[in-house]
Amino acid sequence: MAVLVETHSEAEGVTSVTLDRPERRNALDRAHLVDLRAALADAVEAQVRAVVVSGAGSNFCAGADLSTVEDDGFVDELRGLLEDLRRAPFAVIAAVHGPALGAGTQLAMACDLRVATRDATFGIPAAKLGLTVDAFTVHHLSRAVGHSIARAMLVGTEVFGAPALAESGFVHRLVDDDVDVRSLGVEWAVSIAALAPLTIAAHKAMLSDAEALRAPSNASIAARAAAWNSADLGEGLAAFTDRRRPQFKGR
Numbered sequence: 001m002a003v004l005v006e007t008h009s010e011a012e013g014v015t016s017v018t019l020d021r022p023e024r025r026n027a028l029d030r031a032h033l034v035d036l037r038a039a040l041a042d043a044v045e046a047q048v049r050a051v052v053v054s055g056a057g058s059n060f061c062a063g064a065d066l067s068t069v070e071d072d073g074f075v076d077e078l079r080g081l082l083e084d085l086r087r088a089p090f091a092v093i094a095a096v097h098g099p100a101l102g103a104g105t106q107l108a109m110a111c112d113l114r115v116a117t118r119d120a121t122f123g124i125p126a127a128k129l130g131l132t133v134d135a136f137t138v139h140h141l142s143r144a145v146g147h148s149i150a151r152a153m154l155v156g157t158e159v160f161g162a163p164a165l166a167e168s169g170f171v172h173r174l175v176d177d178d179v180d181v182r183s184l185g186v187e188w189a190v191s192i193a194a195l196a197p198l199t200i201a202a203h204k205a206m207l208s209d210a211e212a213l214r215a216p217s218n219a220s221i222a223a224r225a226a227a228w229n230s231a232d233l234g235e236g237l238a239a240f241t242d243r244r245r246p247q248f249k250g251r
Contacts, residue, residue, distance in 0.1 A: 002021045003039055013090075014190055015043050015051050015052070016054065017052070017054075019032070019036075022056045022059070024065060026057065026060065026061045026062060027062050027066075028064050028107075029065040033074070033081050037077065040084050043088070044089065049189075049195075050093065050189035050190075050193045051088070051189070052092075052186050053094050053111060054097075055104075058097070060095075060098055060108070062104060063102025064102055064131075075134070081107070081110070083110075085107075090197065091112050091200055093111060094107065094108040094113070094115070095181045095182045095184065096115070096116040096117070096120045096122075097119065098120060100116075100121065100122050101125065102126065105124050105141075105153070106124070106137050112204065114171050115171070115174075115185050115188060116165075116174060118161070120162040121159050122145075122159065123160060124141070127157050145160075149168055173188070196227070196233075196236060197248060198227040198230050202224040206223075231251055232250065
């Protein structure tokens with residue numbers, strides 16, 4: 001299996017998913033995508049509160065495995081993975097070091113939050129290979145990095161370092177190269193896991209509506225109502241009054 005899944009005893013509800021194919025620079029093939037989607041589905045079923053995605057070795061993900069990119073189902077599985085990441089009711093953090101190119105940039109883009117080392121690089125060199133990304137990627141990439149940088153990536157095949165993308169807002173936290181970025185991602189996930197999970201789920205649903213420039217969907221309306229009608233709301237207000245840390249249960 002090319003994906004390692006680890007739960008963290010120090011924080012209930014935090015799971016790490018590591019791309020574990022360093023001999024191929026964590027390049028994604030169809031089997032890899034299926035494993036990633038299964039890991040996310042398991043996390044949803046287990047009602048985890050945050051997931052950290054990282055890569056083994058010296059790369060986050062060098063892109064698609066070009067020896068398998070034309071396999072039946074690869075494109076559909078990649079699109080499915082990106083949508084799964086956006087729809088997941090919990091926070092997903094990409095912990096990036098080294099190259100995150102092509103499908104690696106798409107994977108990082110689909111996560112909610114990104115922490116990266118200064119040596120991390122992002123780009124989509126599809127035009128050098130005759131490949132074409134889908135409209136989902138173009139839409140979300142342009143909104144995540146800005147239209148100008150997205151054009152440079154997609155039309156000019158430019159590669160951008162993490163410091164430049166931190167200035168654009170794409171990289172939320174920038175750290176030195178000698179920092180264990182995966183551990184830092186887990187640390188961030190631990191803090192998020194202590195927050196109200198129904199609120200996060202509702203905010204993600206509403207953000208998806210906003211990104212699609214559509215009116216509030218039934219899903220986001222229901223998610224918001226669930227948060228407002230939850231016992232967690234009462235717990236949060238009581239904890240604020242009592243000056244203690246709230247204990248959110250997700251209900």
